[in-house]
Amino acid sequence: MEVTVGTAALALALLLLPVLYERSGSFRFFCKMGFYNGWILLLALVAIPLCALRGRDVENMKIIRGLMQHVKHLYGIRMVVRGAQHFPPRQPYVVVSNHQSSLDLLGMMEVLPDRCVPIAKRELLYMGAVGVACWLGGIIFIDRKRTHDAISVMAEAAHTMLSQDVRVWVFPEGTRNHSGSMLPFKRGAFHLAVQAQVPVVPIVISSYQHFYSKRERRFTAGQCVIQVLPPLPTRGLGPADVPALTERVRAAMLEAFEALSAELRPTAPPPAPQ
Ligand SMILES: CCCCCCCCCCCCCC(=O)SCCNC(=O)CCNC(=O)[C@H](O)C(C)(C)COP(=O)(O)OP(=O)(O)OC[C@H]1O[C@@H](n2cnc3c(N)ncnc32)[C@H](O)[C@@H]1OP(=O)(O)O
Numbered sequence: 619m620e621v622t623v624g625t626a627a628l629a630l631a632l633l634l635l636p637v638l639y640e641r642s643g644s645f646r647f648f649c650k651m652g653f654y655n656g657w658i659l660l661l662a663l664v665a666i667p668l669c670a671l672r673g674r675d676v677e678n679m680k681i682i683r684g685l686m687q688h689v690k691h692l693y694g695i696r697m698v699v700r701g702a703q704h705f706p707p708r709q710p711y712v713v714v715s716n717h718q719s720s721l722d723l724l725g726m727m728e729v730l731p732d733r734c735v736p737i738a739k740r741e742l743l744y745m746g747a748v749g750v751a752c753w754l755g756g757i758i759f760i761d762r763k764r765t766h767d768a769i770s771v772m773a774e775a776a777h778t779m780l781s782q783d784v785r786v787w788v789f790p791e792g793t794r795n796h797s798g799s800m801l802p803f804k805r806g807a808f809h810l811a812v813q814a815q816v817p818v819v820p821i822v823i824s825s826y827q828h829f830y831s832k833r834e835r836r837f838t839a840g841q842c843v844i845q846v847l848p849p850l851p852t853r854g855l856g857p858a859d860v861p862a863l864t865e866r867v868r869a870a871m872l873e874a875f876e877a878l879s880a881e882l883r884p885t886a887p888p889p890a891p892q
Pocket residue numbers: 658661662665682685686723736737738739742748751752760762763764765766768769772773788789790791792793804805806807809810
């Protein structure tokens with residue numbers, strides 16, 4: 619008897635889920651984000667055995683990129699890449715991009731150059747299969763609570779970039795930023811570029827505000843532009859030039875971000891007839 623009541627309650631709950639999904643924006647938002655994380659976890663489980671054949675190797679980022687590229691279609695996000703010709707063809711460089719949300723992974727995987735690894739917070743390593751896949755992909759981990767250690771990891775990365783022909787992707791805001799603008803930039807990426815004497819390639823991912831907002835629990839289909847800006851050379855620059863370089867790059871990115879926001883902002887609906 620108890621089992622029957624339990625089964626009936628479960629069946630009713632399952633029947634109600636689609637109704638709830640249809641009616642409640644918040645519920646839809648949590649489902650979509652939950653599925654996003656769950657799907658990436660599943661993809662990581664697929665990636666691990668494929669990547670393990672090579673061991674920890676930046677070439678594995680091609681496998682991770684390939685596995686991730688369909689995810690935008692599941693969410694109806696149309697991605698347009700502009701300025702891809704700005705990527706220097708055959709040399710190491712440091713990519714810097716704005717960081718709005720974990721959805722940035724989709725934009726990153728859309729344009730991630732070959733032999734390019736992100737710098738990520740150490741906590742990602744502990745996310746089960748995702749952490750293992752990231753480790754196998756050669757992602758560089760830093761402990762944000764230990765500035766000195768983070769700086770020595772970056773100094774090591776400067777050597778690896780040159781000796782093993784590796785590119786590095788950094789989110790210079792240092793954390794996700796939902797504000798619809800850009801936080802001040804931390805200087806690690808720019809020290810890295812100057813130490814390795816390689817160019818900085820800024821990438822701007824347009825605002826998600828018109829289709830995604832964590833605060834408003836809104837997540838619909840939408841369009842996103844990923845704009846690659848012209849690279850800035852660092853040859854001949856030293857540590858003293860880093861603050862000015864950081865500000866120059868941030869100003870260029872902010873200008874592009876605002877131009878894209880204005881371009882993509884949905885136009886107001888025409889006034890209703892009187
Ligand atoms: C299929 C499965 C798929 C799985 C998904 C896979 C994809 C996963 C993708 C994951 C994506 C995940 C994405 C993520 O996880 S994003 C989060 C992690 N990323 C970052 O934090 C990167 C940006 N942060 C920085 O660059 C910071 O500066 C660091 C972390 C380095 C230090 O930060 P901290 O806050 O501790 O200190 P500070 O910035 O106040 O700096 C202190 C002083 O040191 C100077 N300084 C800094 N650096 C260097 C240097 N190298 N050489 C010499 N000096 C250096 C600096 O100028 C300053 O001096 P001054 O200027 O005040 O005099």
